[in-house]
Amino acid sequence: MVVTEELRALYGVAVKSWRIFLSYRLWMVSDIMLGFFFVGQALLIGIGLTGQRNSPALQRLTGYSDYLTFAVLGFMVLGFGLTFMSGFVWSVVDELYAGTLEYSFASPMRRITFFLGNVLVRILLSFIYMAVYVPLFVFVFGVRINPVGFLKALPVLLIGTVGMIGFGMAAAGIVLYLKDPGPFINILEMLVFALSGAMYPVTILPEPLRILARAVPYAPTSEAVRKVVAFGYSGSVWEISYLLLISTLYALLGYITYKWSEKQAKIVGLKSY
Amino acid sequence: MPLGAVIEKELRMFFRYPLRVFSAVLVGIVFLLQFVFFGQAVLGGRYSQLLASSTGIGDYPTYALIGYVLWWLSVSPMEAYVWGIRRELQRGTFETSVAAPIRITELLLGLALSWLLMDSVLMMVVFVFGVLIFHISLSLPVVLKSLPVLLLSFLSFLGFGLIFAGLVMMFKNIGPFAQIFEFSMLFFSGVFFPLNVMPRGVVLFSQIFPLTHSVTAIRAIFTGKTYAEVLPSISWLLILVLFYWITGYALFRWAEKTTRVMGYGGY
């Protein structure tokens, strides 16, 4: 009984976020175009600079000579990860700004249900985007994706997802209490973007940035995903273990921040803007 | 002076939040890094023989930095209209300003100028950052020599943006389209890659964008070319300035007349 009640609440939250998302459907088009631009950009830069579809230089750095596949995989991990970071944080902060958050928090539903409902919709959206992207990239840009390798990468992506959700929860928990969360989220997004290793191997970053990149869950996820696609599980033990470790850490961090934030909400109150 | 008042108001609103300024600069830098690093990873270095033979400039970071900074500035007036006007429409401050005796064109021009000013400051920071991090060699005469062309480019960008002022008054929510358009400019004007990889039709089409000529001219000046050698691009820019200012102004006047009938509401 209790479980079904909570599940219905979860469903309610998911339906609500979905409908609100649909009310911005024009942005969906521009979101999808964005991915198209990125990958198209990568292809044209590659051709414009080398005149070829393969790069021996990248092969030496990462094992990928096909720079387009390299970029596509990175971009998809990044896109997936950003749905938890910015998508998720924004959905909470937007409700805070709009003033609708308090009613949801005043209901008997558990607060974690509210967050999970939002996350579920984000995951669903990411899969929809992927379903649009993959055929698009294959047909338009001639990206070669090996289906077996791709499927093999999914569990790795899921491991990374745990860490990325943790990172998003931590960010949301903190951001709720900032005076002006907008630019802070933007800064965080940009850092994630720069350190995600979506477009380039993080090994070419300067030392301090490289360490930072390895310390957030994004680059480790894209590295592990790329490695598995190219070399299978046995060739990627080190990357997968590291990803497991960092995902667990961020899941913990996210949980602790979330608990802290819940306590704060009761002491300070949710600010109304 | 009313124009000054508009600019002052916009600048105050922007620089009031240092965190916002910082985040804007960071956005600028990160975008640049993504593509330059990617290019370098693919090249395995910074110099591309192919790029040099097709554009006359072989150093990829220099090529990309110039293109990127100009791209950002070229979409600035457009953003001013799309987001600035939209913001004021939403807050209801647009009607208040329109009700004042200041001419609406002056109001809009002030908006675009102030955004261009702010973006110039941002891009100056990004440019210096790019020069330092990518060790781009730079000489003062070259920078000075590019300033007149830059000024001409600004004029053409302002005119180009004016088209969007009319559109936003009529269709209000054109944010997503504007974003798509801004990113397509990256393709049409050869910001991160040489235009000659694109089909011939696209190359021809891209001539209607001021950015295309602006990047060509300034890149050429950076490689030591004289004004005479970049004359074709400059002439193009001059023609486009005239064309866009006249078309944009006419379109805007028409949109304004329509909205007077329909009302500014809709939010």
Place this chain on the structure above:
Amino acid sequence: MHAIDVRELRKSYPKKIPLPFRKVEWIEAVKGISFRVRKGELFGLLGPNGAGKTTTIKILTTLLEPSGGSAEVLGYDIRKDAREIRKRINLVAEGERTLYWRLSAYENLKYFARIYYVPKNEEKERIEQLLRLVGLWERRNDLVMNYSRGMKQRLAIAKALINDPEVLFLDEPTLGLDVQSAVFVREFIRKLVDEQKKTVLLTTHYMAEAEELCDRIAIIDHGKIIALDTPSGLKRLVKGEDAVQIRVRDLSFQGIKSLPWKLVIVKEDAERGTVTLRGHVSEEDLPKVVESLVKTGAKILSVEQKEPTLEDVFIKLTGRALRD
């Protein structure tokens, strides 16, 4: 058992987020208040802005943790049994933007039905019944952003009834509404209590609203309850004292402070340059008051004797007008 039982409730807010090793100043918003609300009663918290009304409501609806004291809602402790309480109560928060503007009225209620655990087989019927009750059924599929302020508030009330709560908390339910909508909301609240036997706790800073609507009123000021009684009981506090309202022009504020009678400004009309003063002045003193006012340079426009209202009670208790 009382519907609401509040004992020595306190609440302080930190000025900044309290982090470990960070010295934080605390501001006391509610300074030890106690009151009880009977079942089926319409209870009002009346006080100026910043008196601690909203904080009290947020504590009782378990959105905020009190810093001291205790409170029970329907016999449940607000600290320990928050979820049990939440299932049995609901609230209308202050402000316009509390519902999802990008959803329709129907979709909003569906969402709240689910997160309030309304059984699935009752959901449809309940939503229809509520939307008809607040007169929004015809426009159920319109997005809330296209609603007027009054319609939004009616929807907020429908939302607050979605779980058929035993106790309803309303924070300034008529604030910012046009006259017609405010009347609708007031009558609606009264009916909820009279016909459906709901318990209602509402906050307001409108004297007339509290007087007209509430069975009992607690006057709250600076985080403390300074009086608690029925409206007529409260007015007995000022019985036999004559309330006088004087409208003047060119008032010097220095001037009224020096007068030996307590007169407060209840209304200012900047456009006309007039000020309305109110206070307790006996018949004998009235000519002297008028004389002294004239001496300070004020021009008297009208002098009226008035029936004492809650405004006079508040002036008597605090020496200020409620609007301050």
